[in-house]
Amino acid sequence: MNELPALIRVFAYLSILTVGGGMAAFPEMKVLTVDVHQWLTFPQLIHLYSVGQMAPGPNMMMIVSIGQWAGGILGAIAVLAAFFGPTAVLAFMVAKAWKKLEKWPWRTSIQRGLAPVSIGLLLAGCFSMAKGAVTGTETAAIAVAVLLILMQYKVNPALLVLASAGIGILTFTPK
Amino acid sequence: MPDRAAKPALQPAETAAKAAGVSIWEIFLEFLIIGATSFGGVVPYLHGSLVTKRQWIDDKEFVEMLSISQSLPGLNATNMAVLVGEKLRGVMGSIAGIIGICLPGGLLMFAVGIFYHQHGEHGWITAALKGVAAAAVGLILSTVVSLSKKSLSHNFDFVFMAATVIAVNRLHLGVPRTLIAVGVLAILFHHPRKGQKGSVEP
Numbered sequence: 001m002n003e004l005p006a007l008i009r010v011f012a013y014l015s016i017l018t019v020g021g022g023m024a025a026f027p028e029m030k031v032l033t034v035d036v037h038q039w040l041t042f043p044q045l046i047h048l049y050s051v052g053q054m055a056p057g058p059n060m061m062m063i064v065s066i067g068q069w070a071g072g073i074l075g076a077i078a079v080l081a082a083f084f085g086p087t088a089v090l091a092f093m094v095a096k097a098w099k100k101l102e103k104w105p106w107r108t109s110i111q112r113g114l115a116p117v118s119i120g121l122l123l124a125g126c127f128s129m130a131k132g133a134v135t136g137t138e139t140a141a142i143a144v145a146v147l148l149i150l151m152q153y154k155v156n157p158a159l160l161v162l163a164s165a166g167i168g169i170l171t172f173t174p175k
Numbered sequence: 176m177p178d179r180a181a182k183p184a185l186q187p188a189e190t191a192a193k194a195a196g197v198s199i200w201e202i203f204l205e206f207l208i209i210g211a212t213s214f215g216g217v218v219p220y221l222h223g224s225l226v227t228k229r230q231w232i233d234d235k236e237f238v239e240m241l242s243i244s245q246s247l248p249g250l251n252a253t254n255m256a257v258l259v260g261e262k263l264r265g266v267m268g269s270i271a272g273i274i275g276i277c278l279p280g281g282l283l284m285f286a287v288g289i290f291y292h293q294h295g296e297h298g299w300i301t302a303a304l305k306g307v308a309a310a311a312v313g314l315i316l317s318t319v320v321s322l323s324k325k326s327l328s329h330n331f332d333f334v335f336m337a338a339t340v341i342a343v344n345r346l347h348l349g350v351p352r353t354l355i356a357v358g359v360l361a362i363l364f365h366h367p368r369k370g371q372k373g374s375v376e377p
Contacts, residue, residue: 015248015249016248016351017248017350017351017354018248018249018250019247019248019350019354020245020322021250021251021318022250023315024350025350027343027344027350028349028350044291044295046308046311047291047295047304047307047308048284048287048288048291049308049311050304050307050308050310050311051284051287051291051304051307052280052284053307053310053311053314054214054307055280055283055284055287056210056211056212056213056214056279056280056283057209057210057211057213057217057252057276057277057278057279057280057281058210058217058250058252058253058276058277058280059216059217059250059252060250061277061280061281061283061284062284062288063284064281064284064285064288065284065285065287065288065291065292066288068285068288068289069288069292073285076281076285080277080281084249084253084273084277087247087248087249087250087253087254088249088253088254088257088269088273090247090248090249091243091244091247091249091253091254091257091258092257092261092266092269094243094247095240095243095257095258095261095262098243099239105367106362106366106367108365108367109362109363109365109366109367110246110362111242111246112328112329112361112362112365113335113358113359113360113361113362113363113364113365114246114358114361114362115322115326115327115328115332116327116332116333116335116336116339116361117335117336117339117353117354117357117358117361118245119319119322119323119326119327119336119339120335120336120337120338120339120340120343120357121339121343121350121353121354122315122318122319122322123319123336123339123340124339124340124343124344125315126312126315126316126319127340127344128343128344129308129311129312129315130312132308133305133308133309133311133312134309134312138309139305139306139308139309140309142306142309142310142313143309143310143312143313143316144313145313146309146310146312146313146314146317147313147314147316147317147320150313150314150317151317151320151321156214156215157215157216157314157317158214158215159215160310160313160314161307161310161311161314163310164306164307164309164310165303165304165306165307165310166303166306167306168302168303168304168305168306168307168309169299169302169303169306171302171305171306172301172302172305172306173298173299173302174298174302
């Protein structure tokens with residue numbers, strides 16, 4: 001079964017949805033990778049995304065794992081090229097034009113207008129992930145604790161995610 | 176987290192001199208290092224490396240490139256790699272930058288994916304991942320809060336934000352239609368007014 005064309009199609013499409021960050025594409029990613037193509041389950045998607053937050057570099061590298069599951073090493077490479085290619089070409093082309101538009105008054109309007117929408121997309125992605133990730137009092141407590149700590153102190157978020165893994169082991173390991 | 180406020184401003188001439196003789200290999204290597212070390216968010220590492228250490232771009236360019244990166248689709252990290260690479264060495268610079276920044280995390284997640292596929296069913300791994308996933312939700316929420324503080328300029332922006340969430344999560348309109356519908360409204364709402372300056376902080 002050759003999943004490569006579908007992988008390329010799905011991740012090239014998802015790539016153009018990542019306005020303001022990778023999380024913006026999460027609701028659509030869930031529908032396409034879990035419901036439509038069944039490359040993985042919803043809990044697996046949440047797990048991969050969350051583990052990906054501990055990895056260095058761009059925070060959506062978990063797509064590599066999906067590509068690998070569905071299509072082996074070629075699948076991983078195809079997903080990377082499809083997900084980063086289109087936006088890279090766009091950024092390259094816009095870079096020069098955008099500088100020339102510095103005096104264009106609508107440039108500011110576009111930036112100001114897109115800000116609340118991209119934050120909204122981030123929040124929407126967060127809610128659809130929370131549906132699978134925050135399932136009880138303990139998980140809610142972890143999420144709130146991480147939020148409050150990050151708002152209050154300058155901590156490296158990757159360390160908090162790691163600490164939560166430890167808390168998870170202590171709390172949720174079946175006896 | 177970003178440390179850009181504290182740095183002394185570089186003279187554009189100095190940066191231009193530092194940026195002039197950069198090789199494709201140096202670009203690749205620098206972004207590879209960023210890609211391998213930037214735990215917990217790329218932006219401060221980009222700034223520390225490109226502005227402070229290498230002085231390939233100055234503070235003003237950094238802020239400007241970051242604001243372009245945020246307005247375009249694509250991740251900040253990879254868009255920044257493309258923009259900085261382009262400035263230094265054109266197309267080849269962009270390619271070197273984006274491959275460099277993606278390679279370490281990509282290899283790591285390739286290995287993690289295989290491991291998780293084989294061993295993900297163990298009780299303690301599922302337990303750890305449950306904690307990790309809950310933490311990720313808190314992490315994203317904190318990003319939402321800090322972005323809202325930084326980049327929302329009007330109370331009405333919260334209406335656009337809420338409309339976006341409702342359109343995606345409740346009405347299931349999908350991201351493209353939501354972007355067009357709410358995005359256009361929000362841009363029109365922020366239409367240029369007389370006496371307003373051309374550029375804005377991101």
